[in-house]
């Protein structure tokens with residue numbers, strides 16, 4: 670999901686009863702087409718003292734339960750609210766799946782109780798904490814996190830992809846839609862070598878012209894239903910709502926070893942194999958006993 674501010678895509682999985690998630694931040698890994706290694710340098714060095722941003726605090730659809738600072742990739746002291754077991758468990762899953770060097774760019778990890786239907790549908794979200802998108806905060810829906818461990822785990826992987834696709838080495842927020850020669854996602858223009866540029870070229874050639882980066886989420890989801898019925902590659906209709914959600918849902922399926930139901934879905938899973946940095950997430954999941962998970966994405970495109 671995208672909003673007019675600097676909030677990053679949010680995760681919603683309406684097709685399933687549950688929810689999960691988080692967000693995080695990582696400004697680091699250099700994932701690029703053709704790269705064979707991942708550079709784990711962190712760019713998050715100015716986050717000391719930062720807690721939840723004012724925009725998040727002012728949003729009345731969320732009741733903030735706790736926010737932790739993240740220091741050197743580790744969950745640090747509570748900076749607002751009170752410690753919460755579910756949020757700590759969420760962090761455990763995120764840090765189990767995510768290479769430590771990448772966690773380093775997350776500045777805040779928080780948990781909230783949703784107020785209202787829309788907030789309830791949001792499993793987690795990631796937002797950038799500065800204009801450059803070099804520091805991120807991740808927030809988890811505590812009520813949703815308590816519903817399903819599998820769903821929650823998928824969501825963690827999903828959300829983290831929003832982080833590594835939004836760092837300055839992937840997304841240039843200084844380039845507007847008219848000047849963007851690659852793929853403009855509503856927040857910025859992806860650099861030429863960005864993962865999302867390759868993803869869109871590979872999986873969205875027939876759909877990208879039907880996608881409006883400035884449309885609201887409801888319209889994107891409605892369009893996604895249509896795209897999903899006509900394309901057997903999407904892991905559910907939510908994936909078909911935007912290229913980012915397609916990437917995020919597919920990445921979660923890859924990391925948690927969800928079996929593809931079509932050749933087109935398998936093509937998506939296979940795409941990740943070329944990036945050692947992505948494979949590392951899956952290897953960590955295997956080592957720590959996560960997955961394989963059943964395919965529970967809705968099957969709108971399968972006939």
Ligand SMILES: [Zn+2]
Nearest residue numbers: 678679680917
């Ligand atoms: Zn998402």
